[in-house]
Amino acid sequence: MKQKTTLGLGRISVIQPIVGVLSFFFMCGNVLFWAGLMHVFALVRLLQKRGGLARTEQLYDRCFAGWITTNEWWFQRVLGVYWQLDENMVKDFEHWHLMVANHRSWADVYIILAQLNGRRPLPRVFMKQVLFWLPLVGSATWLMGFPFMKRYSKAKLQKSPHLIGKDLETTRQSCRRFIQRPNSVLSFVEGTRFSTKKQQQQRSPYQYLLKPKAGGVGFVLQAMPGKFSRITDINVLYGQENISFWDLLCGRLTAAQVIVRDVALPEAMLKPDYQAAKKDREDFFVWFNLYWHDKDNRIASQLAAMKSNVMPLKEVLTEGSSSQE
Numbered sequence: 001m002k003q004k005t006t007l008g009l010g011r012i013s014v015i016q017p018i019v020g021v022l023s024f025f026f027m028c029g030n031v032l033f034w035a036g037l038m039h040v041f042a043l044v045r046l047l048q049k050r051g052g053l054a055r056t057e058q059l060y061d062r063c064f065a066g067w068i069t070t071n072e073w074w075f076q077r078v079l080g081v082y083w084q085l086d087e088n089m090v091k092d093f094e095h096w097h098l099m100v101a102n103h104r105s106w107a108d109v110y111i112i113l114a115q116l117n118g119r120r121p122l123p124r125v126f127m128k129q130v131l132f133w134l135p136l137v138g139s140a141t142w143l144m145g146f147p148f149m150k151r152y153s154k155a156k157l158q159k160s161p162h163l164i165g166k167d168l169e170t171t172r173q174s175c176r177r178f179i180q181r182p183n184s185v186l187s188f189v190e191g192t193r194f195s196t197k198k199q200q201q202q203r204s205p206y207q208y209l210l211k212p213k214a215g216g217v218g219f220v221l222q223a224m225p226g227k228f229s230r231i232t233d234i235n236v237l238y239g240q241e242n243i244s245f246w247d248l249l250c251g252r253l254t255a256a257q258v259i260v261r262d263v264a265l266p267e268a269m270l271k272p273d274y275q276a277a278k279k280d281r282e283d284f285f286v287w288f289n290l291y292w293h294d295k296d297n298r299i300a301s302q303l304a305a306m307k308s309n310v311m312p313l314k315e316v317l318t319e320g321s322s323s324q325e
Contacts, residue, residue: 009078009079009080009251016250016251016252017250019079019249019250019251020246020249020250020251023074023078023079023248023249023250023251024249026074027071027074027249030067030070030071030074031067031137032136034063034064034066034067034070034140035063035136035137035139035140036136037063038059038060038063038140038143038144039136039139039140039143041056041059041060041063042056042143044056057144057145060143060144060145061122061144064122064144065117065118065122068110068113068114068117068122069117071110071113071114072110072114072117075110075248079251080251080254081248081251081253081254081255082254082255083111083114083255083256083257083258084255084256084257084258085114085115085257085258086115086258086259086260088260089115089119089120089260090119091118091119091120092119092120093120093121093182094182095182095229096182096183096184096185096224096227096228097120097121097123097182097183097184097185097228097232098184098185098187098217098220098221098227098228098230098231098232099112099116099123099184099185099186099187099231099232099233099234100187100189100217100231100232100233100234101186101187101188101233101234101235101236102188102190102194102208102209102234102235102236102295102299103188103190103192103193103194104193104194104236104238104243105193105238105243105244105245105247105248105253106193106244106245106248107243107244107245107247107248107253107256108188108236110248111236111256111258112186112234112236112258115234115258115260116184120184120232121182121183121184122184123183123184123185123186124144124145124146124183124184124185124186125141125146125185125186125187145183179224179227184232185220185224187216187217187220189212189213189214189216189217189292190209190210190211190212190213191210191213192210194208194209194210198210206292206293206296207296207299207300208296208299208300208303209292209295209296209299212288212289212292214284214285214288214289214292215277217276217288218276218277218281218284218285218288219276219277221269221274221276221277221284222274222275222276222277222278225272225274226270226272228265229264229265229270230262230263230264230265231262231263231265231291232260232261232262232263233260233261233262233263233295234258234259234260235258235259235260235295235298235299235302236256236257236258237256237257237258237259237299237302237303237306238253238255238256239255239256239257239306239307240253240254240255243256257302257306259298259302263291266287268280268283269284269287
């Protein structure tokens with residue numbers, strides 16, 4: 001089998017900062033190219049005046065996949081990055097998927113997208129409304145059906161009680177096109193990237209995770225009842241300390257591994273009247289905290305295997321469809 005030619009520019013330490021700058025401009029040009037192409041397709045459909053929505057959405061998805069594939073080409077062929085993806089992940093484009101991942105670096109996004117590309121519907125992220133105004137990117141995510149949400153602070157709701165419930169209604173309205181076909185929703189529940197400093201500031205009881213902000217997941221479950229029966233649990237593991245996005249661009253982040261499993265939601269959460277963000281909030285958080293504790297233990301075991309090289313990481317993953325084992 002013929003091996004692919006790899007430049008491996010990131011291996012040459014002297015030029016790594018230059019490689020990082022080149023990678024940055026490549027990433028910017030790549031996202032602007034695919035986002036711009038989406039707008040061209042949108043304009044063509046607009047000129048057609050009617051029909052063609054399904055076909056246009058397929059083109060949007062291809063642009064999304066094209067952006068991911070082009071990034072992968074740069075990382076692998078130019079920088080010499082190796083990512084061990086979970087090949088046991090079953091392809092499934094027929095069902096809805098709620099995905100939860102740990103968050104160590106912005107590099108996580110590219111690794112996770114590489115894992116999902118060709119295996120699951122590429123994930124949509126619930127985005128703040130203000131992000132819509134990002135040039136080309138904001139409108140491109142809107143074209144792809146990313147749901148936009150508007151959340152009000154407790155202080156705002158206290159001053160304006162009439163806004164209570166408006167955030168959920170706004171999110172439901174933005175989901176109308178999004179829910180027309182099976183899709184994936186990705187959530188970084190920690191809300192920020194993990195670091196030892198943040199862990200200490202939070203007094204997090206977890207070894208490799210920050211405290212979960214599970215309200216967003218509960219919000220999604222309540223805004224989209226009956227769509228999800230399980231959580232797709234994603235662990236992204238690194239064998240080195242320097243894992244910043246800049247390290248990735250420079251080619252210093254040389255390897256990572258992804259491990260995926262499905263975690264079944266309790267039957268109570270599958271009922272139409274279950275309100276994870278309201279009346280059943282406490283019950284939901286009890287379950288989610290147990291799941292999060294289990295996730296932390298699994299990451300600890302998987303990282304220990306990575307450092308000791310006793311066995312492949314995927315073999316450390318214990319069997320089971322539920323975090324309550």
